[in-house]
Amino acid sequence: MAAPPLFDRIRSEARSTAERKVASVLLEGYPTRALTTVEVLAKQASVSAPTVLRFLTKIGFSRFADFQAAAIADVERQLGSPLNNIRSEAPAETPHHIYQRTLLMQAEALQLAAAQAMPAEFDAIVDLLVSPRATIKLLGGRYSQNLAQRLATQLGQLRPSVVFTPLTLGFAYDTLVDAGPQDVFVIFDYRRYQSELLTFARGVRQSGARLCLFTDTWRSPIAEHADAVLTSPDASTSPFGSRVVVTAQIEAIVAAISLRCRDSSRDRLARIEELRNLGATEPSKES
Amino acid sequence: MAAPPLFDRIRSEARSTAERKVASVLLEGYPTRALTTVEVLAKQASVSAPTVLRFLTKIGFSRFADFQAAAIADVERQLGSPLNNIRSEAPAETPHHIYQRTLLMQAEALQLAAAQAMPAEFDAIVDLLVSPRATIKLLGGRYSQNLAQRLATQLGQLRPSVVFTPLTLGFAYDTLVDAGPQDVFVIFDYRRYQSELLTFARGVRQSGARLCLFTDTWRSPIAEHADAVLTSPDASTSPFGSRVVVTAQIEAIVAAISLRCRDSSRDRLARIEELRNLGATEPSKES
C-alpha cells in the first residue's frame, strides 16, 4: 500500500520550525487528525491558526475546506469499499476466474446491502404495494425497464390492478393523466438517470399519487419526490452497472407481499394456473 | 459481524419517512458520509436541515458536533485495527427481517454457485458469443424472457447481430426458419419448463445452429441439445424461483465478453453514446 500523495506532500513541504510541527501533527494521525478545526490543529501543534493555514496553502490548498475534503477522500480510500467497514473479511483469495469473481463480488454486494438495510423503508414499500384498492403502475429507464417488468409480472400474479408502463419513444404520459391519490407508482432509475423519468416523477407527485423508487446508492434526483426509496450498490465487473442486488430486492418485496396476504395470493395463483391449463387442453395452434 | 453501536442506533430509530431518508443516507456511506455538514446531509437525503438535527437528537446527540465526533471515533476505530474487531463477534445471526434474510440467502446462493462453478463451461459460452460472424438470437420462457432481453440489450451494446425473440402467443418460428450453422441461440429455461421451448430447441439442433442454455439446477430437458449449459440454484423466499444468480451469470458473461474484445466493444459503446446524444440535441417532443 503506497502512501497517499497528500501524505508525501505534507512531509516534503515542511520547511520552518512551526511548519514542521504542523506537518508532524498531521502525519502522526494521518488522515483522521485532519478531521478537526484549524484551531484545534494549531493548538495540537502549539502554533497559531494562521500558521496552519499558511502551510496548507503552501501544499496547494488555498482553502482549509479543500484540504479537509482531500483528507476525507483518503480516509475513504483507506477504509476501502464500505464492505470492509461492516464486514471485514479474511485476507481473501481473489485470484479467480472472472466468472467466479463476478459471483463472489455480487455475493459481497448483497451482504453489504443486507448489513445496511433499513427494514422500515422496505416495509413502507410493501405497505404501499399491498393496499387493495390501489392501482400499481411500474416503469423504468432505458435499462431498468426490465426490472419494472419483472416486478410487474410477479406482482400481477399476487394481486389485481398491476400495470407495467413501457417507456417508449416520445414517452407515454397517458398513464399520468389518470393518476390520482389512489395510485401507487414504482419507478426504477439508475445511472445514468433519464430526465424524462424525473419529469414523470414530478407529475406523479403533483397528482397526489404515491411513489416508490428503486435506485443506486448515488440516488436518483427522483428520491426527493419519493415516499419510499430502496437503494442498491451497483459495482460490477462489466461496463454496465450490476442489477443483482436490485433483483434480490424485488424478490424480497414479492416474498414479503405474498407472505402478508397469504390467502388471497395463494388463491389467485391457483386460479391463474387453472386458467392456463384450461388453455393447454385445447389443441394449441401456431401462427 | 457486529456493526458499531452507532450504526445500529441510526438504523433502529428511524420512524417517519423523512427520518428514514436521513438514516439510509447515513448508513449507505457509514461512517464517512457523516463527515460533512448538516446541510449537505440534508440535501443528500432530500430533507431539511432541522430534520437531520432532530433525528440526531433522537438518537442521542443534542449537538451535531457530538454526533460527528462519534462518527470520527468509529472511523478511527476501523482504521486503527487492521483486521477488524467487527468480524470477531458473533459468527452468524440468521434471525432477521425477511428483507435481509432474502439478501443473505441469495448471497449464499452466489457463493455456492461460485464454488461449484465450472469455468470451462462458462468460457465455452463466451467463445460462442464473441464469434464475429455469428448472429446471436436470444429467447426465454414466460418468466425468463426478461433475462433473455436483458442479456440481449447488453450484448447488443458490445457487438452487432444480436436479436431478442419474444415468445409471443402462437409462437414465432420465423426465427427458426432462417437458422443455420452460423447462428448462436441462447435460451433461458427454468421451471416450470415450457414444452414449446423444448420443441424450439430441437429445431435449433436440426438446423445446425449452436445452442447455449441457462437453466436451474434441475436442468431443463433442453440441456440435452445444448452445446453449453450454465445452471443456477434458484431457491427463494418467495413463491417464485430466484433469478439472482442468473442475473449475476449474465453480468459475468457480459464482463468476460467486453474484456475479450476490449477495443471493438469500447468503440461501439462510444459510438452508441454519440448517436444517443445526437438525438438529444434535437428538441424532443412528446406524443
Added chain:
DNA sequence: CCATTCCTGTATTCTTTATTACATATTGAC
C-alpha cells in the same frame, strides 16, 4: 368528517470557525 397530535419545512438568529490585516519576532547575509 372533525379535532388533535405529530411531523416537516422556512426563515431567522446565534455560534462557531475560517480568513485576513497587521504588528512583532526571528533568521540570515553582509
Added chain:
DNA sequence: GTCAATATGTAATAAAGAATACAGGAATGG
C-alpha cells in the same frame, strides 16, 4: 551589528454552519 527578508503570532473581520422559533401540512383517532 544592522538591514532585509521571512516567519509567526495577535486580533479583528467575514463567512459558514448549527440551532431555534414558528407555521403549514399530513397523519391519527374519535
